[in-house]
Amino acid sequence: MAAGKKDVPKIDSSELKDLTDKLITACHILDHENVTDGYGHISVRVPGAEAFITIANVSPGCVTRDRLIMQDLDGNYLDGAKTPPNEWPIHSCILKARPEIVSVAHTHSKWSTIFSVLPIKLKPMHHYGKFLSADGPPVYEGIGLVRTVERGNELADALGKGPVVLMRAHGDAVVGESIEQVIERTTRLAMLGEWNHLALLHGEPKYLTAAELEVYNADQRFPMRGWEYYVSRLEGRK
Amino acid sequence: MASSSIPAFDSNELKELKQKLVDGCHILDREEVTDGYGHVSVRIPQTQAFLTTARTSPGCVTLDRLVMLDLDGNYIGGVNAPPFEWPIHACILRARPDVMSVCHTHSKWSALFSVLKGGLHAVHMYARFLPSGGPPIYQAAGLVTTVERGIALAAALENSAAVLMRAHGDAVVGTSIDQATLNTIILAFLGELAHMAVAHGEPVYMTDDEFTTFTSDRSDPARQWEYYASRIRDRRSP
Numbered sequence: 001m002a003a004g005k006k007d008v009p010k011i012d013s014s015e016l017k018d019l020t021d022k023l024i025t026a027c028h029i030l031d032h033e034n035v036t037d038g039y040g041h042i043s044v045r046v047p048g049a050e051a052f053i054t055i056a057n058v059s060p061g062c063v064t065r066d067r068l069i070m071q072d073l074d075g076n077y078l079d080g081a082k083t084p085p086n087e088w089p090i091h092s093c094i095l096k097a098r099p100e101i102v103s104v105a106h107t108h109s110k111w112s113t114i115f116s117v118l119p120i121k122l123k124p125m126h127h128y129g130k131f132l133s134a135d136g137p138p139v140y141e142g143i144g145l146v147r148t149v150e151r152g153n154e155l156a157d158a159l160g161k162g163p164v165v166l167m168r169a170h171g172d173a174v175v176g177e178s179i180e181q182v183i184e185r186t187t188r189l190a191m192l193g194e195w196n197h198l199a200l201l202h203g204e205p206k207y208l209t210a211a212e213l214e215v216y217n218a219d220q221r222f223p224m225r226g227w228e229y230y231v232s233r234l235e236g237r238k
Numbered sequence: 239m240a241s242s243s244i245p246a247f248d249s250n251e252l253k254e255l256k257q258k259l260v261d262g263c264h265i266l267d268r269e270e271v272t273d274g275y276g277h278v279s280v281r282i283p284q285t286q287a288f289l290t291t292a293r294t295s296p297g298c299v300t301l302d303r304l305v306m307l308d309l310d311g312n313y314i315g316g317v318n319a320p321p322f323e324w325p326i327h328a329c330i331l332r333a334r335p336d337v338m339s340v341c342h343t344h345s346k347w348s349a350l351f352s353v354l355k356g357g358l359h360a361v362h363m364y365a366r367f368l369p370s371g372g373p374p375i376y377q378a379a380g381l382v383t384t385v386e387r388g389i390a391l392a393a394a395l396e397n398s399a400a401v402l403m404r405a406h407g408d409a410v411v412g413t414s415i416d417q418a419t420l421n422t423i424i425l426a427f428l429g430e431l432a433h434m435a436v437a438h439g440e441p442v443y444m445t446d447d448e449f450t451t452f453t454s455d456r457s458d459p460a461r462q463w464e465y466y467a468s469r470i471r472d473r474r475s476p
Contacts, residue, residue: 125353126344126405127380191273191346198350201437205353208379208405216380229274229295 008049011070011079016053019044019179023053024063026179028237029230030107031061035190040107040171043091044179046070052095054088056081060107075149087145089152090173097156101175103182111193112172115139122166122196124208127216128188134210137164137172137189144170164189180227187230244285247306247315252289255280255415256301259289262419264470266343267297271426276343276407279327280415282306283338290327292317296343311385323381325388326409333392337411339418347429348408351375358402360444361435363452364424370449373400373408373425380406400425416463423466 009015023044030036038061043054056069070079073092077084090106115122121136123129140158142151146167155173159165163185164174174189176182199205208216245251259280266272274297279290292305306315309328313320327340351358351372358372376394378387382403391409395401399421400410410425412418435441444452 124405126349128344195346195350198346198433199353201433202354202356204355206355206404207353212379212405216378225293225295226274229298232295232298 008046008051008070008072008078011053011068012065016046019047020053020065020068022179023055023068024065025231025234026103026105026183027055027060027063028234029183030105030186031059032234032237033187033190033230035109035186036060036107040105041085041087041091042103042105042179042182043095044103045095045101051078052091053080054085054091057083057085086147089149090146090155093149093152093156094159094173094175097153098159098161098175100177102177103175103179105174105182105186106171107174107186108171109186109190109193111190111197112166113170114197115193116166116168116170116172120200122189122193124192124213125199125205126192126195127208129192129208130213130216131163131185131188132192133162134208134213137162137166139166139168140173141168143168180224183230184226187226244282244287244306244308244314247304252282255282256289256304258415259291259304260299260301261467261470262339262341262415263291263296263299264473265419265466266341266422267295268470268473269423269426269466271345271423272296272343276341277321277323277327278339278341278415278419279331280339281331281337287314288327288331289316290321290324293319293321322383325385326382326391329385329388329392330395330409330411333389334395334397334411336413339412339415341410341412341418341422342407343410343422344407345422345426345429347426347433348402349406350433351429352402352404352406352408356436358429358432360428360449361431361441362428363444365428365444366449366452367399367421367424368428369398370444370446373398373402375402375404377404379404414459416459419466420459420462 026042038059041055043052045052050073053070055063056067058067068080073096075088091104094104116139123136124132138158140155166172174186262278274295277291279288281288286309289304289306291299292303294303304316305320309332311324326342330340374394376391402408410422412421
């Protein structure tokens with residue numbers, strides 16, 4: 001299954017242009033929507049290869065084309081800017097454990113962080129939470145940065161088959177089958193975190209039940225609409 | 239009413255109404271009451287038809303991204319991409335001949351109070367347009383994509399100016415686009431105020447008696463509309 005290293009396209013090749021453009025836009029969206037701060041990163045799998053592209057030790061809001069890096073799933077440098085993010089194992093270990101996943105976002109989202117340290121779970125109380133289970137995302141309890149493959153594997157284990165893992169006293173990792181889906185999930189997770197926080201100040205809210213989550217219709221077929229909206233909000237940024 | 243009396247989508251007669259609809263959408267986006275989802279509709283005067291946004295974020299809508307439907311949801315003109323939740327508009331406009339415009343948003347504050355057990359009670363005279371006990375709540379989770387659910391929503395709304403939709407948002411009505419839009423903004427403001435007040439303990443809510451006797455001048459929505467329109471001036475179509 002592994003494509004040989006010689007088969008991996010160059011990071012600045014025309015065949016990766018759309019993907020890298022989208023990765024840069026995605027970073028700017030998470031920055032513009034205040035979900036990420038000066039840290040965090042997004043990755044995307046190189047189609048058909050055992051490799052991924054992420055941002056080279058730069059803030060998501062500051063990333064440009066010449067600050068992208070390509071690595072293989074063992075973290076070896078392949079192309080682009082020379083400095084991998086400290087936490088590259090977040091991406092490589094999840095992409096290795098979950099072949100269906102195309103993109104991973106890691107942020108220090110305020111709302112993920114708060115629920116990562118609370119005894120109460122971040123649960124769906126809006127249909128934006130349709131992608132979550134009724135009892136909310138798991139929490140990776142290991143403290144500190146994920147800079148080793150060992151910790152990356154633990155994180156991937158905590159994520160399991162789910163879309164989200166909260167990282168205790170740290171933030172979150174969100175996965176999806178496209179960059180657009182990861183952005184939709186990451187922004188919605190932050191909204192849900194905020195709304196859970198607001199609601200819990202009033203007492204226990206009426207969460208969506210597992211049965212409701214199972215049966216109700218919440219259209220997630222068109223993340224492009226949300227994507228277009230977020231892109232429109234970047235206008236004037238340059 | 240015969241459909242022959244419905245003016246053509248591109249007719250001059252509808253131009254002003256369409257521009258106002260676009261303005262209403264941009265105002266709700268600008269005031270951060272809506273996000274990438276939600277929609278505004280307006281009844282075409284003296285007909286059984288309405289205009290709404292064609293599967294477009296309110297903040298991204300333009301004059302050429304609108305759709306005209308009849309009250310059964312049949313396509314009449316514009317971009318043939320009705321919002322999935324067109325029954326919100328069709329069913330309310332059918333049930334409420336007094337209503338000319340309907341706004342549906344995922345307002346944070348409506349979503350919040352929709353899952354709280356205490357209801358959204360009046361802590362400001364701006365609440366005068368609502369029932370004294372607060373807006374009713376439509377309890378069924380998920381999108382309103384069928385006429386059956388649209389009718390249930392309209393039944394929950396009854397004669398109120400707004401209905402909260404559990405784990406979802408709200409539907410707010412008015413006798414004009416101006417009024418529906420302004421009511422939506424005010425509802426969000428009231429939600430935020432009530433939230434802040436409750437965080438301090440039980441506030442002194444307005445009583446039923448006060449509700450029926452105090453004066454709250456709503457005879458001149460033009461002033462408010464002018465204000466909010468001034469805040470989207472840069473977005474107005476040329």
